[in-house]
Amino acid sequence: MTVNGSAHGNGHVASSSRSPLQLEPSSTEAARVLPQVLELVQGFIASGEEPESYVAPWGSIPNFRKAISLSLPDTVPQNNDDALLEAVKLVFDNSVNPWTGRFLDKLYAAPTPVGIAADLVLSAVNANAHVMSASPVLSLAEERCVEGLCEVFGFTEKKADGLTMPGGSSANTLAVQTALANIFPRFRAQGLLGVMQQLIEEKRAPRPLLFTSSQCHYSLDKAAISAGLGLDSVIKVDCDATGRMDPNALDAALTAAKESGAGTPFLINATSGTTVLGSFDPLPELAAIARRHHCWLHIDASWGGPIVFSHIATYSDLMKGSSMADSITINPHKLLNVPLQCSFLLVRDADTLSANSLDAGYLFHSSDRRENAAMKTMGCGRRGDALKFWLYWVRYGKHGFGHHVDAGLHLASELVDYIRSKPDQIELGPLADPLFLQICFRPLQPANGVSDVSQNGNVVAKQLSGAEVKRRSAATQFVYQELKTRRMFAVDFAPLPNGIGDYIRLVVHPRTRMEDLKMLVDQVAEIGQLYWQQQQQA
Amino acid sequence: MTVNGSAHGNGHVASSSRSPLQLEPSSTEAARVLPQVLELVQGFIASGEEPESYVAPWGSIPNFRKAISLSLPDTVPQNNDDALLEAVKLVFDNSVNPWTGRFLDKLYAAPTPVGIAADLVLSAVNANAHVMSASPVLSLAEERCVEGLCEVFGFTEKKADGLTMPGGSSANTLAVQTALANIFPRFRAQGLLGVMQQLIEEKRAPRPLLFTSSQCHYSLDKAAISAGLGLDSVIKVDCDATGRMDPNALDAALTAAKESGAGTPFLINATSGTTVLGSFDPLPELAAIARRHHCWLHIDASWGGPIVFSHIATYSDLMKGSSMADSITINPHKLLNVPLQCSFLLVRDADTLSANSLDAGYLFHSSDRRENAAMKTMGCGRRGDALKFWLYWVRYGKHGFGHHVDAGLHLASELVDYIRSKPDQIELGPLADPLFLQICFRPLQPANGVSDVSQNGNVVAKQLSGAEVKRRSAATQFVYQELKTRRMFAVDFAPLPNGIGDYIRLVVHPRTRMEDLKMLVDQVAEIGQLYWQQQQQA
Incomplete structure (x- = not known):
């Protein structure tokens, strides 16, 4: 019995029974390709650790879409690693870099190198x-x-x-x-x-x-x-x-x-x-x-x-x-x-x-x-x-897991103290009790005076009028957008319960550096002041 | 505000705010650890390519369970890579090795090094x-x-x-x-x-x-x-x-x-x-x-x-x-x-x-x-x-995907021809029409004479008596167990429709070598003959 099909479409019928996925021993290919990819991985991690690195490569998705297109080739030169390595570079050059420690947007962060090792093993075992x-x-x-x-x-x-x-x-x-x-x-x-x-x-x-x-x-x-x-x-x-x-x-x-x-x-x-x-x-x-x-x-x-x-x-x-x-x-x-x-x-x-x-x-x-x-x-x-x-x-x-979690709790606690030290610029949102790792805050108009911080650390924002909630949410959105444009920090915003409006929400990850967290708060304060000034001039 | 918890349990309260997951820059750790892990990955692939390598490390799960236990330590020495690398070695030493090309048990096989590269990238980007x-x-x-x-x-x-x-x-x-x-x-x-x-x-x-x-x-x-x-x-x-x-x-x-x-x-x-x-x-x-x-x-x-x-x-x-x-x-x-x-x-x-x-x-x-x-x-x-x-x-x-699939089809076709060349030792099970990548077959008792192969290549096993179905299924199970014990091939068995009993089912993967497929068929024939001899002697 033979597979006797006629060619169709482009007419390329395999002339041999060799799969193009295995033109050389996998060990040979792995020894050539994987160290090069690992080098790019290490470069990505190292560049993330540079203090001036952007956390996000793009300030806006529409701009990203305009600039980047991914090819789906019909045919490719065989045994040529260039296209693969170019593609890997493209991924790293255009991805959020969690190794900056300034990706505070979501409930996950960079893995440790142990995690990368584990993924490598899983992929090679492929079981x-x-x-x-x-x-x-x-x-x-x-x-x-x-x-x-x-x-x-x-x-x-x-x-x-x-x-x-x-x-x-x-x-x-x-x-x-x-x-x-x-x-x-x-x-x-x-x-x-x-x-x-x-x-x-x-x-x-x-x-x-x-x-x-x-x-x-x-x-x-x-x-x-x-x-x-x-x-x-x-x-x-x-x-x-x-x-x-x-x-x-x-x-x-x-x-x-x-x-x-x-x-x-x-x-x-x-x-x-x-x-x-x-x-x-x-x-x-x-x-x-x-x-x-x-x-x-x-x-x-x-x-x-x-x-x-x-x-x-x-x-x-x-x-x-x-x-x-x-x-x-x-x-x-x-x-x-x-x-x-x-x-x-x-x-x-x-x-x-x-x-x-x-x-x-x-x-x-x-x-x-x-x-x-x-x-x-x-x-x-x-x-x-x-x-x-x-x-x-x-x-x-x-026990290491415990110390890791506790390191995050210490950071969060210190950050809340820091935010509280700027009561004329930053309004602290409601906090979990006891404090966990998310902190919600937003810029405050200086004219509003000292922010309404209650004893247990939560704002009494519920007492704000609907118009005031809208104003503060608009300021939050402005800060969020400007932070995106600057690309040094990735944070999210979220509408908080009880109709108190939008707040910047950051997630303190246990491996984030305190200096970075403080710098972010400073930027929120600074951008907020800018916003209120613009509003007054408008 | 401070996190003022009292110590509990073992009393290890973090004395600093440093997470044990980051005692050194990740780039330093990655540069030290990942090349060592990659070396183990390459060793796993290369050993899989040795013709004598076992595809499965264990012939039986109970034996595996008796021999291997995985630790979940409370405390570990910090900044010591030994335990991690030992664990990775343990994984490779005790895993099915798909790089042998003799893992024909399931509908997946070894990835290519490109796949490992992709997993590496995904893990580092962690988005x-x-x-x-x-x-x-x-x-x-x-x-x-x-x-x-x-x-x-x-x-x-x-x-x-x-x-x-x-x-x-x-x-x-x-x-x-x-x-x-x-x-x-x-x-x-x-x-x-x-x-x-x-x-x-x-x-x-x-x-x-x-x-x-x-x-x-x-x-x-x-x-x-x-x-x-x-x-x-x-x-x-x-x-x-x-x-x-x-x-x-x-x-x-x-x-x-x-x-x-x-x-x-x-x-x-x-x-x-x-x-x-x-x-x-x-x-x-x-x-x-x-x-x-x-x-x-x-x-x-x-x-x-x-x-x-x-x-x-x-x-x-x-x-x-x-x-x-x-x-x-x-x-x-x-x-x-x-x-x-x-x-x-x-x-x-x-x-x-x-x-x-x-x-x-x-x-x-x-x-x-x-x-x-x-x-x-x-x-x-x-x-x-x-x-x-x-x-x-x-x-x-x-087009490469197409050539890859076609390579598998050629292999499957050639393998069916080879099985058909042993009509007194192997009974071919029903085949898809047109033939795809699974081939079901089982050992045949020589006394049964030439296997009942119909024109379209399918057995007329439906005509078998219930007792004969049981006998052939038992022979299949014996072969399956013996193949497991030998550990050179991983195949599965499956009960086929219409009550014709159990068959060895192998999946032809496009990168499997024809020599290996033929060797497997030879072993099934050989073990089958052994089984029937034992049965006659019993």
Whole structure:
């Protein structure tokens, strides 16, 4: 039998059976190409460390789009490394440089060289972590990291389990799906229609409801859409002024939902480290309420989870009560500087993950989930992301993670002091209590006098008129745009709760230099003054 | 304000604000550590190229577990690279080595050094591809690759779109969710309960149904569970002897579901490259049926999609009709040897992805999905996997992809000829028509005489008695276990459709050497003879 196809299109039929992806031994190609790429990597890191380097290569996306176009060639010269190396240079020349330490825009920062080493290893091993026979060490690393994390979060009473997921949103979504399947036995086969029938038979309201705070990550909304619950099934519970879910409001909302027949509560999501303010929901109170209302308790600790490693009791205590949760999401790719993505979903009771298993004769040759991680999740193929976290653990140790987190807390605290030292130029936004790693602030018009800083460090911005909120938000936007144009700092802005308007939001990363943070505050003050002057002249 | 926590636990409170993750400049650490890791990477690749190297380090997982344990230290000496480098060595020493070219077990193989270079770059840039401002080049690479793929698949009439997903299963799941949200306007807000109400109002059966072949990937089942449809909503359609969905059976199943009131069909999944046999469902026929029944047509081309690049018309024609699909999944991390994970979901009509958008004031500052890829999906944070595919495209070109695929087809064809040359020792299983890259075969008892090879190359194993199927499956299992013990080849086994029992399934990768493939066949024959001899003696 021969493959006897006629040529078509351009008429280039392979004259030999050689793949153009292997015209020379891979070892030869690797020895030639990879050191050159590594040199470019090292150049990128080193240039990031120069104090004058731009953090962002482009001040505006439209300008970037006008200047850069990426080719998709039909044919390329074989065995010529130039195009590849040019492309790699183009990536580095036009990417945000997190090694500056001035990328304070998001909840992640530069990895450490250990992270790059880990990605190198993962790429060379290229093993799929769906079954252990294909990826023995990567699967074992996943198992060990899950064990270590479960211990830290107090999942020790039952046999706990967990797995890596391709991000916090995926992990939260799998938690919602796992909860549905465990609470409602018909979910797996009959779906939500079966769940509804069961609830009707039990004379309960037919809509399963998910409760979470108004400050939660939007992935909870997406999880509800994904699972076929719909956005209407997500009940947003009020927060206090520091962004923590109010347990009384939660209890009232649960009771109201049941009494009104709006639906049947099945899951409460607690956020440990909210996206904007960095607040931690009170876990013991939420756990007690979850138990009383027979709800699955999930903790979205994607961002704040590593606080569990802190050596400062006030902070590590923020995770007290985690052992009473049914599931926890934590993303070492955020606060612990593991490269993207590295996210875990942990479950207190390993058996709950059996709801996600399906047989596949061509893949699974036993029903042991320890040897078949893909049985724990809705996906199949999986990158061995746990290896990255394991190599960090080997390199820095559990205590090292704690010192790392604490270094960030010290920086944040010092930065707040610095901002407070400029009460006529900068208005400090609401802060988490205790202070975490996000700081929201905005320029203040000097004529406004000293900013309204209350005792606990939060502005009383709620008392501002709508017009004043608009004015200050406009100043914030101006500063944000000017910072983008200057390209020395990357920060974000966010509308804060309670209608107090937009604030610059920066994320203090534990490896950021204090000088840089202060310089940023100075620039916000300076650009703000410029803005108000322009406004007065206009 | 100061972080005044008391020490707890071990009492190690950070005495300075320095994170142990940055005790020296990253450039210094990178310059010291990364070249050493790269040397280990090169050693791994080179050792894989040695003809005598084991492909798998362990013949059995229990033995592996007994021998290897991974530490999770509390404290580690600072600035000491030894533990890290030891850990990396442990990974390489105990991992499957795909660079041997004898890993024929799964639908992926070793990447090329270009893939390792790409992972290196991604790790150093560490940019989140959720918004373009954080990852300008990675986002642009994603956009360009999506454009290139959409063009290849004929998504040119409307404005098409797409994005990378963390795997084919995720991509298929997002396709199902996107279809639900577009076909049933209430899905997003009210979930499946709203969908059911709408269907009842329209006097249609209230259960949305998904149709796919009995040979489809199990991720379609998982997608149905994930989306709250439940397994009962998945209707499996019969295939012909070569593993292709039978269009008449599909049409009949659709009509029957509607007439019986079992449910309302909303999606048809076509598989381009099935997991076991490598068969391609007939797209033009399925597209016509989908249109007639008002169903979303999704193509799971995770594995077989790259056939579209083939220069052999018989093969590239297998994707004819793709332009009529609503969505397509393709995984360059499989046949195109891009490192795990690299998977795309493409949609014919860009607007259909708007169903997956949610506002998040702290993340999105415009509603332009081109600048906010996270708006297209249910996730949020995303690794910039498209960069890997773009660098492959730059290096090999579109025509190179075609020559690569064709090289694999030539190998597969030659291998089938070789197996056919041993009709008294090896029974060839059913083959895809035209032959793709999977070959199923098993040892044959010499007493059985010449294997029953029919004209089109498929066994007439259906005629075997149940006892004979069991005997041959047992021989297959024996060979599989012995191959595992020998560790020179990694292959899988799979139960084939129509109750013909287990077969060794190997995946021909385009960069596998013909000598190795022949050696594997020889070993299967040899071990088989050994087995039958043992059986006779017992």
